[in-house]
Amino acid sequence: MAFDAGLAVLVLGVASWTIAARDTFAAVVGFVAYGLLLALIWVRLAAPDVALTEAAIGSGLTGGLLLGASARLRRTESLAVGEKPAAALRAATIGLCILVSAGLAAIILLLPEPAPTLAALAAANLVATGLGNPVTAVLMAYRAIDTLLEVVVLLLSLLGVWSLTPDHLWGSLPSPHYRADSYETVTFVTQLLAPIGILVGIHIFWIGSVAPGGEFQGATILAAMWILTMLSGLVDAPAVNRRWLRLLLIIGPVVFAAIGLAGFAMAGAFLAYPTNHAKLLILIIEVPVTLSVAAMLTLLVAGPPERSSHR
Amino acid sequence: MSGAMLYGFCSTVLVGLGLYGLIVHPELLRKILAFNLVGGGVFLLFGVIARRGAAIGFGGDPVPQALVITGLVVAFAATALAVALLLRLFQETGRAILQSDKLTDAPSDNSQP
Amino acid sequence: MTNSTTAGGFLLVLAIVLPVVGVLLSLALGGRQAQRVAFVVMPFELAVAVAIAARIWRTHEMLQYSVGGWIPPLGVAFRADGLSAVMIVTSALLICGIGLFARTQFAAPRGAETRAPLMFWTLLLAVWGALNVVFIGGDLFNLYVALELLTFAAVPLVSLDGRAETLAAAFRYLLFALLGSILYLLGAVLLYGAYGTLDIVLLSGRIHAQPVTWAAISLMTAGLLAKAALYPFHLWLPPPMPALPRRPVHCCRGWSSKRRSF
Numbered sequence: 001m002a003f004d005a006g007l008a009v010l011v012l013g014v015a016s017w018t019i020a021a022r023d024t025f026a027a028v029v030g031f032v033a034y035g036l037l038l039a040l041i042w043v044r045l046a047a048p049d050v051a052l053t054e055a056a057i058g059s060g061l062t063g064g065l066l067l068g069a070s071a072r073l074r075r076t077e078s079l080a081v082g083e084k085p086a087a088a089l090r091a092a093t094i095g096l097c098i099l100v101s102a103g104l105a106a107i108i109l110l111l112p113e114p115a116p117t118l119a120a121l122a123a124a125n126l127v128a129t130g131l132g133n134p135v136t137a138v139l140m141a142y143r144a145i146d147t148l149l150e151v152v153v154l155l156l157s158l159l160g161v162w163s164l165t166p167d168h169l170w171g172s173l174p175s176p177h178y179r180a181d182s183y184e185t186v187t188f189v190t191q192l193l194a195p196i197g198i199l200v201g202i203h204i205f206w207i208g209s210v211a212p213g214g215e216f217q218g219a220t221i222l223a224a225m226w227i228l229t230m231l232s233g234l235v236d237a238p239a240v241n242r243r244w245l246r247l248l249l250i251i252g253p254v255v256f257a258a259i260g261l262a263g264f265a266m267a268g269a270f271l272a273y274p275t276n277h278a279k280l281l282i283l284i285i286e287v288p289v290t291l292s293v294a295a296m297l298t299l300l301v302a303g304p305p306e307r308s309s310h311r
Numbered sequence: 312m313s314g315a316m317l318y319g320f321c322s323t324v325l326v327g328l329g330l331y332g333l334i335v336h337p338e339l340l341r342k343i344l345a346f347n348l349v350g351g352g353v354f355l356l357f358g359v360i361a362r363r364g365a366a367i368g369f370g371g372d373p374v375p376q377a378l379v380i381t382g383l384v385v386a387f388a389a390t391a392l393a394v395a396l397l398l399r400l401f402q403e404t405g406r407a408i409l410q411s412d413k414l415t416d417a418p419s420d421n422s423q424p
Numbered sequence: 425m426t427n428s429t430t431a432g433g434f435l436l437v438l439a440i441v442l443p444v445v446g447v448l449l450s451l452a453l454g455g456r457q458a459q460r461v462a463f464v465v466m467p468f469e470l471a472v473a474v475a476i477a478a479r480i481w482r483t484h485e486m487l488q489y490s491v492g493g494w495i496p497p498l499g500v501a502f503r504a505d506g507l508s509a510v511m512i513v514t515s516a517l518l519i520c521g522i523g524l525f526a527r528t529q530f531a532a533p534r535g536a537e538t539r540a541p542l543m544f545w546t547l548l549l550a551v552w553g554a555l556n557v558v559f560i561g562g563d564l565f566n567l568y569v570a571l572e573l574l575t576f577a578a579v580p581l582v583s584l585d586g587r588a589e590t591l592a593a594a595f596r597y598l599l600f601a602l603l604g605s606i607l608y609l610l611g612a613v614l615l616y617g618a619y620g621t622l623d624i625v626l627l628s629g630r631i632h633a634q635p636v637t638w639a640a641i642s643l644m645t646a647g648l649l650a651k652a653a654l655y656p657f658h659l660w661l662p663p664p665m666p667a668l669p670r671r672p673v674h675c676c677r678g679w680s681s682k683r684r685s686f
Contacts, residue, residue, distance in 0.1 A: 004314040008321040015325055015348055019332040024340055031344055038351060041318055045362045046370025050354075053380045057387050062347065065387075066340070069394045073340055076407040085335055093334045101327030107614060107639045108319045108356070116620025117364030117372040121498045134369060138377035142498050145491045149557065149569045150381045152444055153576060156550055157388035159451070160580035161395040163543040167586070170539040216384055241454070250448045257441060257448075263492070269429065270437040271492040300391040303398070326610070333603070339595065346602060353610045360617040374498075375616065378565050382609070385572050389602050392576060396583065396595050403588040409596060 028066045035059020048212035056220035130279030132210030165304045190232040197225040215290040223297035252292025315362040325352030433489030436502040443553030455542030462545040473516035477509040496623035501562040550577035564612040564622040575601040607647030614640040
């Protein structure tokens with residue numbers, strides 16, 4: 001209990017720093033720290049799958065994205081100083097936010113006890129899915145349509161990012177060009193870390209059927225390794241009009257939708273699995289989805305195309 | 312369960328903090344940061360509700376936990392789109408804030424950072 | 425009302441899967457084919473929309489589909505009643521109209537793939553798919569994902585021409601839309617915490633007046649209104665093309681916020 005209180009206070013402190021810091025770069029660093037502490041809270045809430053996702057995507061990838069952006073926008077900091085709102089508006093906003101937080105807190109206290117839960121239903125149907133991890137069962141079986149739509153949402157946001165390319169740069173390479181220098185620390189670390197990271201990513205994806213983990217967590221680690229190799233210059237970013245890249249991006253959702261449609265014939269409904277083959281089918285879906293999601297995450301961090309050659 | 316309730320209050324404070332940052336900061340990148348805080352608070356609340364639903368030997372109700380995972384991925388996608396839009400806006404106008412009045416007279420600064 | 429699949433419910437699945445497949449195909453085949461893919465999907469999807477409406481008209485019953493064979497509260501259901509059928513057919517006609525109207529402006533280029541045609545046709549199909557999920561979704565979280573899908577498809581359409589004004593408008597739109605979705609999600613989270621399900625029909629059975637319910641419903645309404653109130657921002661968008669998709673978006677949001685009042 002004391003540990004929980006301390007952790008909560010720490011998280012709120014770092015979050016306040018993120019809001020109150022003058023320098024945007026410092027605020028983003030605070031945000032990354034907040035994300036990692038939040039992952040600890042998820043562990044305390046007995047949600048290790050979520051903790052993995054929060055640390056990897058919520059803190060890691062989002063932090064990387066925001067750090068890059070804040071570095072590029074450094075010059076605009078001074079321009080914004082004149083736009084800061086008056087003290088009266090700040091005070092009114094503080095009042096509003098305290099009201100909102102207090103209201104929410106009051107509502108939470110009124111939630112029914114004992115809490116309604118779907119845990120029993122989820123456990124009862126777990127055998128039919130052949131899985132050992134109930135969270136994976138929810139994601140890939142009970143509410144598979146949400147996961148399918150989620151992958152489509154990721155793809156769409158990538159499309160949206162790509163749509164922001166200036167017309168003359170269409171089809172070219174995202175992210176600045178990083179030159180590989182074998183004496184640089186980042187190059188050395190990448191050469192050590194990338195193979196291990198890829199193995200870890202594959203393991204976390206694989207183990208997700210019976211233990212905390214799964215395709216999104218594994219995909220994030222694979223994406224992180226790809227980003228690392230791009231940052232160190234060992235591998236160059238792929239051009240967005242490459243056929244192989246397009247196919248890599250869609251293979252996951254296509255297989256997902258195809259097996260979903262095959263469910264009409266095999267088990268009588270869209271996204272239904274025949275009981276004795278459920279685990280195999282889920283695996284067949286998960287492998288390409290992991291690869292596609294890894295590509296989507298990498299390209300989302302890389303951004304829209306901004307240079308036309310490998311120089 | 313009181314540990315979970317503690318994190319429940321933590322989540323409400325996060326929502327309030329994020330809302331404050333969203334309204335008060337003129338810089339768009341800070342707004343995006345603050346929005347992520349609000350999202351984190353809402354997901355944390357969902358996680359607290361999951362913990363309250365612990366039963367049958369599970370530490371928590373798996374349905375909300377899975378939905379939070381989906382939500383985290385969607386939130387990342389939103390952040391990525393917002394950041395890309397912001398950087399493009401910066402390329403076109405040279406500033407990273409939204410003017411409350413018309414943007415048409417803003418000097419165009421197309422130099423790459 | 426039983427929570428099982430009715431005959432013809434598979435049409436609801438098709439209404440969503442067809443546009444998604446269209447998006448995936450456009451991306452894979454490349455920008456020059458995107459318009460062709462869209463024009464192939466449009467008649468089929470329109471046919472599905474009309475079939476859904478015809479079925480509901482004939483049988484005077486709601487169409488239902490339990491996805492994956494899992495019944496709510498554990499699974500997700502699609503439902504279509506008379507009102508949804510009207511919305512589905514209307515949006516189908518609107519999108520086909522937009523497609524026909526825009527076919528010269530975003531025609532496939534002769535040479536290499538270019539940005540605007542690929543993006544326009546793919547995003548148009550995505551908006552269509554997202555709208556259909558909003559109209560037939562029977563689960564609050566499914567609706568949240570659909571609303572985000574709609575936002576991510578609509579925002580790049582607004583900024584498609586790449587000018588500073590449209591970029592700024594798109595960013596404002598995105599920020600408000602995201603805030604709206606997260607408020608909506610907060611309301612849905614509270615409803616789950618109170619009643620243990622996110623299925624709309626099950627909720628309408630379990631729900632009763634208490635502070636948690638009032639808070640949840642006001643949050644969800646506020647969230648949806650925040651998205652619907654964006655319409656005035658687009659009045660000053662000069663090119664009519666990106667503004668046209670906004671109409672089905674906003675009539676659907678007005679409708680779905682009415683749907684929230686139990």
